[in-house]
Amino acid sequence: xxxxxxxxxxxxxxxxxxxxxxxxxxxxxxxxxxxxxxxxxxxxxxxxxxxxxxxxxxxxxxxxxxxxxxxxxxxxxxxxxxxxxxxxxxxxxxxxxxxxxxxxxxxxxxxxxxxxxxxxxxxxxxxxxxxxxxxxxxxxxxxxxxxxxxxxxxxxxxxxxxxxxxxxxxxxxxxxxxxxxxxxxxxxxxxxxxxxxxxxxxxxxxxxxxxxxxxxxxxxxxxxxxxxxxxxxxxxxxx
Numbered sequence: 001x002x003x004x005x006x007x008x009x010x011x012x013x014x015x016x017x018x019x020x021x022x023x024x025x026x027x028x029x030x031x032x033x034x035x036x037x038x039x040x041x042x043x044x045x046x047x048x049x050x051x052x053x054x055x056x057x058x059x060x061x062x063x064x065x066x067x068x069x070x071x072x073x074x075x076x077x078x079x080x081x082x083x084x085x086x087x088x089x090x091x092x093x094x095x096x097x098x099x100x101x102x103x104x105x106x107x108x109x110x111x112x113x114x115x116x117x118x119x120x121x122x123x124x125x126x127x128x129x130x131x132x133x134x135x136x137x138x139x140x141x142x143x144x145x146x147x148x149x150x151x152x153x154x155x156x157x158x159x160x161x162x163x164x165x166x167x168x169x170x171x172x173x174x175x176x177x178x179x180x181x182x183x184x185x186x187x188x189x190x191x192x193x194x195x196x197x198x199x200x201x202x203x204x205x206x207x208x209x210x211x212x213x214x215x216x217x218x219x220x221x222x223x224x225x226x227x228x229x230x231x232x233x234x235x236x237x238x239x
Contacts, residue, residue, distance in 0.1 A: 028142075038127065041127060042124065045124045048120060049121065056110060059109045063106035063107055067103055073092050073099065074096060077093055
């Protein structure tokens with residue numbers, strides 16, 4: 001099998017994934033529309049994922065800030081208790097309680113964002129793979145169409161090929177038949193000198209004579225050994 005045939009075979013195998021229902025320009029339009037939709041969906045998922053990660057980062061920073069403030073307030077409450085400032089220590093304890101609630105809320109938000117990110121990341125990866133497959137399919141389709149156009153071009157040239165041009169003698173003979181075998185000026189006809197010589201030989205009947213002489217010479221050369229053997233056979237019969 002030729003290299004072109006092998007290429008066509010590989011391309012046709014890959015085209016089986018596209019489906020038999022679409023072909024030619026319809027396949028191009030269908031795949032381009034699928035690529036457009038898949039790319040738009042992927043962009044939306046990526047934007048959502050980026051937003052979730054940004055919210056996750058902000059919530060983590062707030063949780064860490066609350067945790068640091070809680071440690072600071074705990075130290076302040078301890079100092080107030082040691083100083084006998086029970087009312088102040090109680091007020092600091094209330095602030096610590098508020099900070100702990102805020103910290104826990106941020107932790108719950110972070111857990112929720114983690115779950116959303118965990119669900120969205122596979123969707124983005126799936127969308128990327130799907131978009132790559134679609135782009136691969138349209139590349140395969142374009143390659144197949146290129147090969148098909150090349151094959152059609154080759155077939156068109158083979159079917160529409162014109163017969164080789166006739167010799168000058170053939171052209172002249174056709175012209176003579178059209179003009180009732182009237183003589184034609186060779187020089188004015190623009191015929192090359194070598195072909196003109198053949199025409200002159202043809203007019204003189206020498207080209208046919210040369211062919212006939214060649215045929216007779218060939219026959220004579222073939223029959224010569226048989227003729228030479230005749231005297232020897234007769235000599236053996238002589239007593």
